[in-house]
Structures are given as structure tokens and as C-alpha cells.
Amino acid sequence: MSLPKRIIKETERLVSDPVPGINAEPHDDNLRYFNVTIDGPSSSPYEGGKFKLELFLPEDYPMVAPKIRFLTKIYHPNIDRLGRICLDVLKANWSPALQIRTILLSIQALLGAPNPDDPLANDVAQAWKDNEVEAVKTAQAWTKEFAV
Amino acid sequence: MPETETYHSETIYPVIASDIAMQGTKTIDSLNRLVDYSSLDYIDVPGHLLCPICQYPFVNPYTTKCGHTFCKECLIQALEPNVDLSVECRCPIDRRPLNRDYVEDIFPAPKIISNMVNDLVAYCPNKSRGCQFQDQRWLLQRHIKDVCDYALISCGGIKEDGSVCSQPTHRKFIMEERRIQRDYLLYGYSMLPPTNARLMYGSSNIHTKNNIKDSASSSESVETKDKSNSLKFDQPSKNNLHLNAIKDTKLYQKLASQDDMPLLELQEDIQIPCVHQESDCANGCGIKITKATKEAHNNIGCTKVMLSCEYCELQVAKPKLNLHFEQCPEMTISCSAKAYGCTWIGIRRDLEAEHQSKCHFIAMVPFLSKQDKKIELLEKENKSLRYHLDNISQSLANLPSFGNINRNDSVSSDSTTYSIETTESLGALPVLPVDLSMTNASISHMLMENDRLRADLDHLTTSLAELEMKQNTLFMQENFRNQEVMHSIKGMINTLRQQIHYILLEHRAFTTNSSNPVHIINQSSKVASTNPELLRRRLSDITRQDVKL
Numbered sequence: 239m240s241l242p243k244r245i246i247k248e249t250e251r252l253v254s255d256p257v258p259g260i261n262a263e264p265h266d267d268n269l270r271y272f273n274v275t276i277d278g279p280s281s282s283p284y285e286g287g288k289f290k291l292e293l294f295l296p297e298d299y300p301m302v303a304p305k306i307r308f309l310t311k312i313y314h315p316n317i318d319r320l321g322r323i324c325l326d327v328l329k330a331n332w333s334p335a336l337q338i339r340t341i342l343l344s345i346q347a348l349l350g351a352p353n354p355d356d357p358l359a360n361d362v363a364q365a366w367k368d369n370e371v372e373a374v375k376t377a378q379a380w381t382k383e384f385a386v
Numbered sequence: 387m388p389e390t391e392t393y394h395s396e397t398i399y400p401v402i403a404s405d406i407a408m409q410g411t412k413t414i415d416s417l418n419r420l421v422d423y424s425s426l427d428y429i430d431v432p433g434h435l436l437c438p439i440c441q442y443p444f445v446n447p448y449t450t451k452c453g454h455t456f457c458k459e460c461l462i463q464a465l466e467p468n469v470d471l472s473v474e475c476r477c478p479i480d481r482r483p484l485n486r487d488y489v490e491d492i493f494p495a496p497k498i499i500s501n502m503v504n505d506l507v508a509y510c511p512n513k514s515r516g517c518q519f520q521d522q523r524w525l526l527q528r529h530i531k532d533v534c535d536y537a538l539i540s541c542g543g544i545k546e547d548g549s550v551c552s553q554p555t556h557r558k559f560i561m562e563e564r565r566i567q568r569d570y571l572l573y574g575y576s577m578l579p580p581t582n583a584r585l586m587y588g589s590s591n592i593h594t595k596n597n598i599k600d601s602a603s604s605s606e607s608v609e610t611k612d613k614s615n616s617l618k619f620d621q622p623s624k625n626n627l628h629l630n631a632i633k634d635t636k637l638y639q640k641l642a643s644q645d646d647m648p649l650l651e652l653q654e655d656i657q658i659p660c661v662h663q664e665s666d667c668a669n670g671c672g673i674k675i676t677k678a679t680k681e682a683h684n685n686i687g688c689t690k691v692m693l694s695c696e697y698c699e700l701q702v703a704k705p706k707l708n709l710h711f712e713q714c715p716e717m718t719i720s721c722s723a724k725a726y727g728c729t730w731i732g733i734r735r736d737l738e739a740e741h742q743s744k745c746h747f748i749a750m751v752p753f754l755s756k757q758d759k760k761i762e763l764l765e766k767e768n769k770s771l772r773y774h775l776d777n778i779s780q781s782l783a784n785l786p787s788f789g790n791i792n793r794n795d796s797v798s799s800d801s802t803t804y805s806i807e808t809t810e811s812l813g814a815l816p817v818l819p820v821d822l823s824m825t826n827a828s829i830s831h832m833l834m835e836n837d838r839l840r841a842d843l844d845h846l847t848t849s850l851a852e853l854e855m856k857q858n859t860l861f862m863q864e865n866f867r868n869q870e871v872m873h874s875i876k877g878m879i880n881t882l883r884q885q886i887h888y889i890l891l892e893h894r895a896f897t898t899n900s901s902n903p904v905h906i907i908n909q910s911s912k913v914a915s916t917n918p919e920l921l922r923r924r925l926s927d928i929t930r931q932d933v934k935l
């Protein structure tokens with residue numbers, strides 16, 4: 239099965255014209271599998287962290303969303319302990335007009351603005367709601383421990 | 387431009403550009419099948435003409451009722467209803483609901499859009515085979531069908547056994563052959579012009595005629611390697627047979643009478659020998675070639691084509707040139723220890739004569755390369771260890787949430803293969819005993835499972851307590867409400883009692899005081915006139931209470 243031209247084009251652009259703070263490289267032996275690094279946005283609890291993610295483009299991409307998850311441990315109300323991300327555009331709100339680039343930008347934005355009202359990691363979201371200051375501190379500590 | 391309109395017609399089938407035998411393809415419909423617009427190499431495309439889904443210039447653009455344009459194919463795919471119809475189909479750009487089956491929802495884009503995309507310039511799809519042609523994409527179909535030298539068309543030549551060959555080959559080989567045959571039919575010999583002259587055939591016609599006189603001298607002046615040479619040797623015999631066979635036919639007469647007939651009209655009628663027939667290389671290298679492979683053979687494969695080395699001027703066979711470059715004494719090279727830091731540059735002879743004995747870097751090479759190998763080995767080892775570690779930590783991360791036994795199995799089998807691999811490749815590496823790692827994994831699995839169950843239990847207990855509390859409040863609320871209703875009923879009963887009391891009093895007064903019937907009527911009407919008001923007030927009280935409830 240050959241690689242659709244759109245994937246080749248997206249990959250070329252990701253490499254030649256990268257988004258600031260985001261690095262995505264395809265695997266040598268599987269061009270549908272990407273190693274992604276996202277820098278924690280400044281003035282967020284994840285500042286200074288480098289978060290590794292894996293991204294996989296399923297057979298039906300772009301008709302279905304890419305599969306993406308965090309590999310680096312992260313304390314975030316919308317990311318569970320397996321690294322799965324609760325983001326509407328990755329699920330029901332996926333549109334084939336979206337691209338790898340836009341998805342990675344959304345994830346970067348999610349790091350900058352955690353949304354405990356739409357949680358995936360329930361305990362983290364609860365902690366976030368109960369005591370945001372404490373939760374932010376934990377997130378910073380985790381960033382230091384796992385993502386630096 | 388009416389022709390444009392025809393070319394911009396409805397469906398374009400995704401067929402690989404020119405790999406179709408094209409004999410007899412003359413209708414516009416089949417022309418449309420020749421070029422797959424979605425795989426062209428476009429030159430300079432404005433962003434507005436790119437489909438948001440496939441990111442390529444629109445193919446058969448369709449517009450939605452919300453005003454967005456996509457390729458028809460892409461849009462239809464994006465709006466494919468999912469199996470249980472649970473998710474509404476929406477516009478990929480603004481998410482407005484769309485139904486692909488409604489003509490008012492999606493419809494062909496305005497003609498100007500398709501004209502604009504069809505006017506985009508792209509390379510000929512046969513670029514990879516060597517065609518440099520570029521034109522507006524709707525014109526490429528024409529190019530491939532009629533002109534492109536690198537389009538695959540079926541040979542159609544007569545094989546040695548007399549049958550017609552149907553193998554595909556590049557158009558240029560067929561065209562060359564046809565030109566040769568035509569010249570033979572007309573003049574009895576061929577002066578094959580260089581490849582592209584076919585396009586200017588009309589003028590070269592006269593040119594060829596003039597050359598008949600001094601044909602001997604001109605064919606001698608052509609270089610020995612050239613194609614005309616091989617013609618002289620391997621063409622005439624077969625051709626003369628062919629010519630004799632054809633000489634009396636109507637075609638020959640037609641050709642002979644119409645010298646200036648455009649080549650394109652003649653092509654289809656001229657019979658040619660199959661271009662796939664093998665013959666010996668004219669240079670005498672002993673390799674069998676066909677007319678189709680001759681050019682490539684002469685350029686890279688023929689051992690008899692000699693080239694002189696650009697450094698030492700030695701005559702070297704083409705395929706051996708690269709080999710020669712590895713040892714040519716006059717070639718400029720850098721020191722063999724360049725990778726380790728030597729900056730010396732000079733010709734190879736000097737390297738061997740003087741530099742080699744002086745260079746400190748070269749002396750270090752054996753040691754340094756050993757180090758390199760060691761580093762490489764360590765890196766490999768490190769990589770596999772990291773992989774192993776990743777696997778373990780991943781399995782740990784996965785276990786508590788899913789209790790996925792299969793996962794665990796695959797991980798431990800991974801680690802098994804891994805340890806075998808390491809013993810093989812890395813020799814004395816300490817290796818985790820497989821059994822131990824498996825028990826460890828299962829123990830940790832059990833622990834995780836335990837944790838998970840405990841967490842679940844906690845969760846259940848809290849939710850049970852929550853539920854109980856909710857139930858209690860509900861119950862209390864219900865209770866309050868009932869009490870209030872009871873109060874209001876009590877109030878009503880009280881008023882009723884008062885009224886009965888009043889009526890009883892009246893009745894008593896009536897029986898004791900008088901027996902006058904008029905008075906009775908007056909009295910009772912008095913009661914009737916006072917009571918409604920009282921009643922109304924009571925009633926409104928009650929309704930107010932009802933509202934409150």
C-alpha cells in the first residue's frame with residue numbers, strides 16, 4: 239500500500255517548515271508513524287518541559303483522525319495516565335480538512351489551557367477543581383521530574 | 387474555447403497516466419482516462435485551488451451549500467454516513483450538516499473553478515521516464531496521446547514469426563521505426579535524423595531528398611556509434627524483404643504519389659518490425675540488445691564504448707569507469723584519514739608516495755576505527771536496552787487500567803526474543819533470566835490488578851454514599867411537600883367546619899324564632915350572598931398554595 243500524496247506533502251511541510259515548539263519526524267521504516275516532541279508552552283505549568291508523543295496515521299487518514307498519545311508522563315486533567323488525550327477534534331469533531339500540524343497545535347494549546355470541566359483523568363480534574371494552586375504545583379513537579 | 391469545454395468533462399478516472407496501450411483510443415472519453423490529475427507534479431499552484439482534504443488541486447470540484455469547495459471524490463468520502471447513522475455528516479470546514487445525497491447540499495462547482503484548475507501547469511506524467519514537457523493539465527492528455535516520446539504504446543510491430551507484437555514500449559522507439567520504414571518505402575534508404583526531428587518532419591522531407599546524391603559521403607561522416615550506422619548493418623536485409631512484400635500495395639502507391647503527406651496520417655498505416663527483436667550490439671560487446679534498450683545500453687552498459695578518464699586520459703570502458711576512479715593515480719582526492727581530521731588534499735599518486743608515510747592520522751586509523759566500532763556496538767546495545775525498558779514501562783502503564791493479559795503475554799515474549807537476541811549479538815551481556823522476568827511481570831500484574839480493584843471499590847463506596855445522600859434529600863423534600871399539603875387540607879377542613887357551624891346556628895335560629903316562609907327565604911339568600919365571597923377567598927388561598935407546591 240503506497241503512501242497517499244497528502245501524507246507525503248504534510249510530512250515534507252512538517253520537516254521543512256516546522257511549527258515553533260513542535261517537532262514531528264516520521265519513523266524510518268514506517269512513514270505513518272511519527273515521533274513528536276512538544277515544548278511546554280511558556281507561562282503554563284509545563285513550561286520548560288519537552289513532552290514526547292507518538293502519532294500514527296491510520297489507513298483511512300484523513301477520513302479518520304490520527305491516533306496520538308503522550309509518551310512522557312504528564313499531570314493534566316485532559317490527559318490520562320496512559321497518555322491518551324481528551325480533545326474533541328481527535329474524536330467526534332475530527333474533520334478531514336484538519337492536518338497533523340493543526341492537531342499538534344491544538345494539543346500545544348491544551349497544555350496552555352487545561353480544561354478540568356471536560357476531563358479524561360478524573361482524579362486529576364477533581365484535584366484541579368478542588369485546589370488549582372496545588373494542582374499546578376504538582377504539574378510543575380511532574381514536568382521537572384519526567385519532562386526535562 | 388469549445389474544445390476546452392469538452393476536455394473539462396465530468397469524470398476523470400484514476401488510471402495511471404500513460405501505462406495503457408493506446409492503439410485505437412480516439413474518443414474524448416478514453417482520453418480522459420489517460421491523465422490522473424491527482425498525481426501530477428504541478429508547478430506553482432495558488433493555495434485557493436487546493437482541496438482542503440487531499441491538499442492537491444481540485445479534481446472535479448464540488449461545492450457545498452455553505453460555499454466550500456472540494457474534489458468530488460474527497461467530499462463524497464468525507465460525507466460518507468457511518469454505519470449506524472449515529473453521527474451527522476458535516477462540512478469538513480465549518481461543520482454544517484450536509485447530506486451527500488441531496489443535490490441542494492452538494493453540487494458541481496462553478497465552471498470558472500474547474501477551468502482555473504484545469505489551466506494549472508504541470509509536468510508530463512512521464513517526467514520520471516525522461517519527458518521534460520510541461521503544459522496546462524487539460525492539454526497533457528493530448529500530449530500523451532499524440533506526442534509524448536515516453537508514453538507507453540503497444541509495439542504493433544511484426545515479429546520474426548509474422549505475428550503482431552503487443553508488448554508496450556516508449557513511443558519514440560516506434561516513431562523512429564516508422565520514420566525509417568517510411569523513408570525506405572519512399573526513397574529506398576533511410577537517413578535517420580536525430581530523435582526529435584520527427585516533429586519538424588515537413589521540412590526535413592525536402593532535406594532528405596537533397597541528401598540522396600551525396601548519401602555515401604554523409605553516412606560516412608556520421609559517427610560510428612550513431613544509430614544510422616546500425617541501420618546500415620541490420621536494417622536493409624529485413625527491410626528489403628518487407629519492402630518487396632509491400633511494394634505493390636495501395637499504400638506504397640499512396641505514399642509514392644503523396645510526398646508531402648503529413649507524417650501523422652501515415653503512421654498508423656506503416657508496418658514496422660517489432661522493436662523488441664533482439665540483435666547483437668553493433669559495437670561487438672556480445673550483449674543482445676533490442677531497439678528499445680539500445681540507447682540505455684550504449685549509455686551505460688556497453689563495454690565497447692570507450693571513454694577517456696578525465697584525470698589520466700586513459701581509455702576506459704564506460705561501465706568500468708567508476709572502478710577506475712577508485713584507483714586512478716592522477717585523480718584529486720583527500721587523505722584517507724579525512725574523517726579523523728586530516729585536511730590534506732592532492733592527487734592519489736602523491737598520497738601513496740609521500741603523504742601516507744607522514745600522516746599521523748593515517749597511523750591512528752586502525753585504533754580509531756576500532757573505537758568507532760565499539761561505540762557503534764554500545765549504541766546498538768543501548769538502543770535495545772532502551773527498547774526493552776520502554777516495553778516494560780509500557781506494560782506497567784497498561785496493566786492497571788485494563789488488566790490486559792494478552793498485552794502482558796506479548797511483552798514477556800518480546801523480552802524472551804530480546805534476551806536471545808542480546809546473547810547472540812552482544813555476547814557477554816548480563817541477561818535477565820526469562821522465567822524471573824515473567825514471574826516479576828505477573829506479580830506486578832497481580833499487584834496492579836489489586837490496586838485497580840481497590841480503587842474501583844473505593845469509587846463504588848463513595849458513589850454509593852453519594853447516592854444514599856441524594857436519596858435522603860429527595861425523601862426529605864417529598865416529606866416537606868406532603869406536610870404542606872396536609873396543612874392546607876387541614877385549613878380547608880377548618881373553614882368547612884366553621885361553615886357547617888354557621889349553617890347549624892342559622893338553622894337553629896330559624897327553627898326557634900319564626901315560621902314565616904318569607905323570612906326563611908330572606909335568611910337563606912343572605913347566607914347565599916355572604917358565603918360565596920367567603921368561599922372565593924378560601925378557594926384563592928388554596929390555589930395560591932397549590933401554586934406554591
Ligand SMILES: [Zn+2]
Nearest residue numbers: 437440457460
Ligand atoms: Zn481533494
Ligand SMILES: [Zn+2]
Nearest residue numbers: 452454477480
Ligand atoms: Zn462549509
Ligand SMILES: [Zn+2]
Nearest residue numbers: 510517519534
Ligand atoms: Zn511527455
Ligand SMILES: [Zn+2]
Nearest residue numbers: 541551660662
Ligand atoms: Zn514488439
Ligand SMILES: [Zn+2]
Nearest residue numbers: 667669671688
Ligand atoms: Zn554493446
Ligand SMILES: [Zn+2]
Nearest residue numbers: 695697698714
Ligand atoms: Zn584515470
Ligand SMILES: [Zn+2]
Nearest residue numbers: 721728730745
Ligand atoms: Zn593525511
